[in-house]
Amino acid sequence: MSELSLKRKAMQKVESLGDTVKKDPYYPSYHIAPPVGLLNDPNGFIQWRGSYHLFYQWMPFRTGHGAKFWAQLTSQNLIDWNFEGPALAPDQWYDRTGCYSGSAVEKDGELILFYTGNVKNDKGERETYQCKVRSQDGVHFEKCGVQIELPEGFTAHFRDPKVWKMDNRWYMVIGAQTNENEGCIVLYESMDLETWIFKRIVASGMGYMWECPDFFRLEEDVLLFSPQGVEENEIDYRNMYQSGYIIGDFDEGFPVERFRELDRGFEFYAPQTMMDEKGRRLLIGWMGMPDGGEEYFPTHDYHWIHQLTLPRELEQRGDIIVQKPPEELLELRRRKIIEEKGGSWEGDLSRNVEIVISDISEALNMNVYDYFFIACEKDKVVVRRPSIEGAGMEWRAAELDSPLEEIRMFIDRSSLEIFINGGETVFSSRMFLDPSATDCRIEGEASVTVWELRKQK
Numbered sequence: 001m002s003e004l005s006l007k008r009k010a011m012q013k014v015e016s017l018g019d020t021v022k023k024d025p026y027y028p029s030y031h032i033a034p035p036v037g038l039l040n041d042p043n044g045f046i047q048w049r050g051s052y053h054l055f056y057q058w059m060p061f062r063t064g065h066g067a068k069f070w071a072q073l074t075s076q077n078l079i080d081w082n083f084e085g086p087a088l089a090p091d092q093w094y095d096r097t098g099c100y101s102g103s104a105v106e107k108d109g110e111l112i113l114f115y116t117g118n119v120k121n122d123k124g125e126r127e128t129y130q131c132k133v134r135s136q137d138g139v140h141f142e143k144c145g146v147q148i149e150l151p152e153g154f155t156a157h158f159r160d161p162k163v164w165k166m167d168n169r170w171y172m173v174i175g176a177q178t179n180e181n182e183g184c185i186v187l188y189e190s191m192d193l194e195t196w197i198f199k200r201i202v203a204s205g206m207g208y209m210w211e212c213p214d215f216f217r218l219e220e221d222v223l224l225f226s227p228q229g230v231e232e233n234e235i236d237y238r239n240m241y242q243s244g245y246i247i248g249d250f251d252e253g254f255p256v257e258r259f260r261e262l263d264r265g266f267e268f269y270a271p272q273t274m275m276d277e278k279g280r281r282l283l284i285g286w287m288g289m290p291d292g293g294e295e296y297f298p299t300h301d302y303h304w305i306h307q308l309t310l311p312r313e314l315e316q317r318g319d320i321i322v323q324k325p326p327e328e329l330l331e332l333r334r335r336k337i338i339e340e341k342g343g344s345w346e347g348d349l350s351r352n353v354e355i356v357i358s359d360i361s362e363a364l365n366m367n368v369y370d371y372f373f374i375a376c377e378k379d380k381v382v383v384r385r386p387s388i389e390g391a392g393m394e395w396r397a398a399e400l401d402s403p404l405e406e407i408r409m410f411i412d413r414s415s416l417e418i419f420i421n422g423g424e425t426v427f428s429s430r431m432f433l434d435p436s437a438t439d440c441r442i443e444g445e446a447s448v449t450v451w452e453l454r455k456q457k
Ligand code: FRU
Pocket: 040, 041, 057, 068, 100, 101, 116, 159, 160, 211, 212, 269, 270, 290
């Protein structure tokens, strides 16, 4: 089918099921979620000609994975996003089983996208191609074909190009798996964004596959990626797959022993960053995970699944990366509904609030709608919730890098993001509970402020 017909078919799905999707009490009011179907990784995050552009992996035809599209959104303020429809559809021989993840850059005023063309060939084998797309107006996208084929030494699990410019050269990192089934990140270099030279493996040594790499500079160089096949280790690596970073050096390398998980919550994967015109390094992640129990999410009944995280501003503090809620999020505050100083607090909260807890004296126990049970000590936080897959409770935990001082939480219908100590530790998780439950309790000495938040426009 032609790209135009595929895109039309996708928009017909939006038209026929979009209203049903929005009726779901779990559909977010200020997070990005698909208008229909399945969303996964954020892609192509960039500020171009003043506007923020964000794309994501999209399966418009059902709430499962498959031949992915890129959906496109634009925004002026990082909160109110306009759905622009499908930007890429899988219509070519080199991407017919999916326009997989990738990134965006600007060159000579044009918006350029790189993505992985995923192909399952007639023998059922996987093929992978790194492809380029250009756009002069940010609305029409012209595929330019394959730029990189699979090099020797790697399996076809070779994908998710992230491109950037540094010292007048272009670089690309790709998530890969060696023939020995080791996960790694490879680096390519180009002078003209056309011809690419394989340089080296920049990091490897944990798990069997690394997806969605990213490279950027804070005070030092950072390599961000999502490894698969890392064993659970007490409080670490408790999700099906991880997302984290290594602070290292572009020339000297990224020692895998320094790997650190970026988010401690139940649902977080495949984040991507970009530098905006204010010079901020912004990150958005997928609040989901492949093979992470998505078949048990109740939103299938309303024909949609998954959402993205809020945008976060990155900052290096010593040897950790801090994820701060950007100042734009203050614009979501509609009115202050609670202000309590000291002592415990108990009351009713709706599903679109921001909670700020400060002046925390010692331990704190929170009960959020009888669903999340959050135990905070000076140096450790444990989050429990009923297992999404069925029986019992499940938990995630973090040891804090500095003594507990402040907690900021964003609740949006079916998600909770917890930022501790200004984003030194973050938990991102989905919640599926009786939409009419309102009971919340905070036990311990602290000040509590709650804002009701507005919807995305
Ligand atoms: C990560 C991922 C990527 C791939 C994309 C396909 O979630 O598996 O590696 O490009 O999703 O949708």
